[in-house]
Amino acid sequence: MKTKIQHLRAKYRYSIILLRELVVNDFKLRYQHSALGYLWSLLKPFSQFLILYVVFVKVLGIGANIPHFGVALLLGIVLWSYFTEVTNGSIMAIVGRGDLLRKVNFPRYVVILSGSLSALINLAINLAVVVIFMLIDKAQVSAYAILMPLLIVELFVFALSLGFLLSSLYVRFRDVNHIWDVVMQAAFFATPIMYVFNDIYDKYPVIAKIMIVNPVAQIIQDSRHILMHPKNITLGYVYGSKLAYLIPVAIVTVTAIVAGLYFKKRSPYFAEEV
Amino acid sequence: MSKNIAIKVDRVSKHFMLPHERSHTLKSTLTGFLSGKRNRKSTKQRALKNISFEIYEGEFFGIVGRNGSGKSTLLKMLAGIYQPNKGTIEVNGKLVPFIELGVGFNGELTGRENVYLNGALLGFSKKEVDAQYEEIVAFAELEEFMDQKLKNYSSGMQVRLAFSLATRAKTDILLVDEVLAVGDADFQRKCFKYFRELKRQKKTVVFVSHDMSSVQEYCDRAILIENSELVLEGNSYDVGSAYTRMFSDQADGPADLSKIKRRWGNEKARFNSVKVDPKSIASKESITVYAEFTARENLEELIVGFKVREIDGSGTALFGTNNKIQRQELKNIQKGETYTVQWQFPNTLNDGKYALDIGLSGQDYAETYDSWDEAQILSVNKIEPNPYPSSPIIKTRLAKKS
Numbered sequence: 001m002k003t004k005i006q007h008l009r010a011k012y013r014y015s016i017i018l019l020r021e022l023v024v025n026d027f028k029l030r031y032q033h034s035a036l037g038y039l040w041s042l043l044k045p046f047s048q049f050l051i052l053y054v055v056f057v058k059v060l061g062i063g064a065n066i067p068h069f070g071v072a073l074l075l076g077i078v079l080w081s082y083f084t085e086v087t088n089g090s091i092m093a094i095v096g097r098g099d100l101l102r103k104v105n106f107p108r109y110v111v112i113l114s115g116s117l118s119a120l121i122n123l124a125i126n127l128a129v130v131v132i133f134m135l136i137d138k139a140q141v142s143a144y145a146i147l148m149p150l151l152i153v154e155l156f157v158f159a160l161s162l163g164f165l166l167s168s169l170y171v172r173f174r175d176v177n178h179i180w181d182v183v184m185q186a187a188f189f190a191t192p193i194m195y196v197f198n199d200i201y202d203k204y205p206v207i208a209k210i211m212i213v214n215p216v217a218q219i220i221q222d223s224r225h226i227l228m229h230p231k232n233i234t235l236g237y238v239y240g241s242k243l244a245y246l247i248p249v250a251i252v253t254v255t256a257i258v259a260g261l262y263f264k265k266r267s268p269y270f271a272e273e274v
Numbered sequence: 275m276s277k278n279i280a281i282k283v284d285r286v287s288k289h290f291m292l293p294h295e296r297s298h299t300l301k302s303t304l305t306g307f308l309s310g311k312r313n314r315k316s317t318k319q320r321a322l323k324n325i326s327f328e329i330y331e332g333e334f335f336g337i338v339g340r341n342g343s344g345k346s347t348l349l350k351m352l353a354g355i356y357q358p359n360k361g362t363i364e365v366n367g368k369l370v371p372f373i374e375l376g377v378g379f380n381g382e383l384t385g386r387e388n389v390y391l392n393g394a395l396l397g398f399s400k401k402e403v404d405a406q407y408e409e410i411v412a413f414a415e416l417e418e419f420m421d422q423k424l425k426n427y428s429s430g431m432q433v434r435l436a437f438s439l440a441t442r443a444k445t446d447i448l449l450v451d452e453v454l455a456v457g458d459a460d461f462q463r464k465c466f467k468y469f470r471e472l473k474r475q476k477k478t479v480v481f482v483s484h485d486m487s488s489v490q491e492y493c494d495r496a497i498l499i500e501n502s503e504l505v506l507e508g509n510s511y512d513v514g515s516a517y518t519r520m521f522s523d524q525a526d527g528p529a530d531l532s533k534i535k536r537r538w539g540n541e542k543a544r545f546n547s548v549k550v551d552p553k554s555i556a557s558k559e560s561i562t563v564y565a566e567f568t569a570r571e572n573l574e575e576l577i578v579g580f581k582v583r584e585i586d587g588s589g590t591a592l593f594g595t596n597n598k599i600q601r602q603e604l605k606n607i608q609k610g611e612t613y614t615v616q617w618q619f620p621n622t623l624n625d626g627k628y629a630l631d632i633g634l635s636g637q638d639y640a641e642t643y644d645s646w647d648e649a650q651i652l653s654v655n656k657i658e659p660n661p662y663p664s665s666p667i668i669k670t671r672l673a674k675k676s
Contacts, residue, residue: 020400021394021400022394029382104378
């Protein structure tokens with residue numbers, strides 16, 4: 001029994017050491033040839049916000065009925081970018097590291113996990129920019145804002161699970177990336193990122209009910225509700241019951257279990273299949 | 275003596291499914307699935323067939339075989355990178371997860387960063403690498419280059435850095451695949467020094483190589499893999515010789531390894547008798563080897579020689595000679611002529627059993643007429659052992675028998 005625990009600990013230790021190195025190197029390599037370096041991870045969301053604010057809020061006048069919609073727009077974009085970064089990055093991660101996989105026996109999940117952790121660091125930086133604009137814009141932060149980490153955890157788990165599933169599927173089926181491209185295109189418009197969800201609900205309540213069970217949509221609306229202005233409606237409001245949260249939670253849980261089992265089953269064969 | 279098993283390979287088979295089309299798409303699987311013909315576009319390629327062997331703790335174990343014989347697949351399975359389709363592999367002890375030097379090296383990172391990355395793959399935390407960083411760099415002799423990107427290193431520099439890192443691995447079992455093929459003489463010397471050190475520490479090392487002399491020198495035992503099957507297991511000397519013979523027999527088609535014999539050759543000349551006097555040696559008296567051979571064809575030149583080697587363990591050759599080295603050339607031999615050769619040397623051997631291998635070959639050693647391993651066995655039972663190994667001076671006397 002004792003040796004089993006020691007064995008587990010040793011295994012765990014190796015993964016952590018590897019994770020750390022991979023995340024650090026990923027960060028180093030990302031902005032290596034750019035003059036401004038790490039500053040880009042701040043400049044990108046900043047400039048994105050300016051563009052969105054001018055085009056959507058000032059020119060098109062979207063979200064005039066929702067206070068602080070400009071920052072809410074940025075928040076949505078930032079969360080969505082994280083989701084796409086993790087899933088798109090994961091698809092190629094296993095195949096992309098084929099050379100390493102064929103020569104070293106290390107826990108395969110480290111590759112996917114390190115990618116999603118790099119993206120998480122990026123998300124933290126982007127959220128810091130969002131907070132700066134929240135302060136400037138005097139956003140109406142509710143007491144529920146302390147639940148924000150919970151939403152981030154939900155998003156992290158959902159994106160990571162899809163990452164595990166997609167990466168192992170891609171090893172066998174090389175058109176998964178094209179399919180996922182199309183899915184993400186559709187999902188981008190099916191998720192309330194660039195428009196006001198309240199408007200959809202007012203006009204098509206049934207469609208709104210279907211849209212909001214998507215975990216990413218639920219997370220974006222919830223975070224807007226607690227960080228920007230309570231006027232942003234949430235899943236609980238649309239269904240009139242907090243119990244409705246069980247649906248996205250169930251979706252995330254099932255995805256995580258299926259992805260975890262599939263990845264575990266396939267990962268011993270990655271080396272010979274990539 | 276009971277030996278602990280480090281790796282036990284039990285009836286392991288491995289095949290690869292090779293799709294005929296390079297890319298496997300969802301559509302082809304779906305259509306294939308619907309028509310009930312799944313995977314019809316792939317062929318099964320056998321890599322290993324029913325292999326069983328055991329490696330003991332503290333042993334240097336060689337795996338030899340031609341390119342494509344399956345030996346690298348076997349090594350990858352030992353490392354846990356590939357899974358066997360049938361059979362089991364049991365590993366007792368910590369195994370280095372590498373099978374090649376410098377894996378995970380990234381050209382865009384500096385030498386220093388790569389040391390930490392590669393160190394992480396070996397299981398070293400940042401702190402642990404910190405502690406031995408200076409030594410790693412010094413051993414690789416790259417002090418001035420560590421802040422340069424790895425892509426600007428020469429291949430020799432990269433190998434040096436990789437090797438320096440690999441020698442740090444804290445494991446019980448090491449897997450080594452063809453390291454010695456790279457690097458200059460100086461680097462190879464370092465490698466051999468490291469091997470001797472490993473041997474002294476009684477580490478288990480699995481060694482895959484084409485270089486039979488290093489397999490014979492360093493390995494205790496070895497296996498020979500041919501056409502996905504294990505054809506020979508034994509001491510590294512025998513296995514190494516069998517491998518070398520496989521290539522010399524190629525002209526007559528593939529070697530039939532079930533018939534690996536201690537004696538072989540094209541018999542254009544052949545030994546009639548070999549004698550050692552005395553057979554059982556107890557003191558520093560001299561040993562004499564007598565041999566008689568007959569030419570069965572007209573030969574331009576004939577070289578006759580012998581060597582003495584350890585019979586147990588690695589089978590390292592100790593000393594030997596031939597008439598060409600001794601400048602007693604034998605040319606223009608007529609068919610049917612018989613010669614006698616006599617070698618005399620002082621007994622410098624220590625206690626133990628030794629094999630006497632003798633051979634007849636043609637001009638430039640291009641042809642082997644008669645190669646006879648273990649033609650005789652020498653048993654030495656010495657009261658005063660030699661303090662150091664030495665090569666005796668050998669007197670050769672060659673004469674035509676009338």
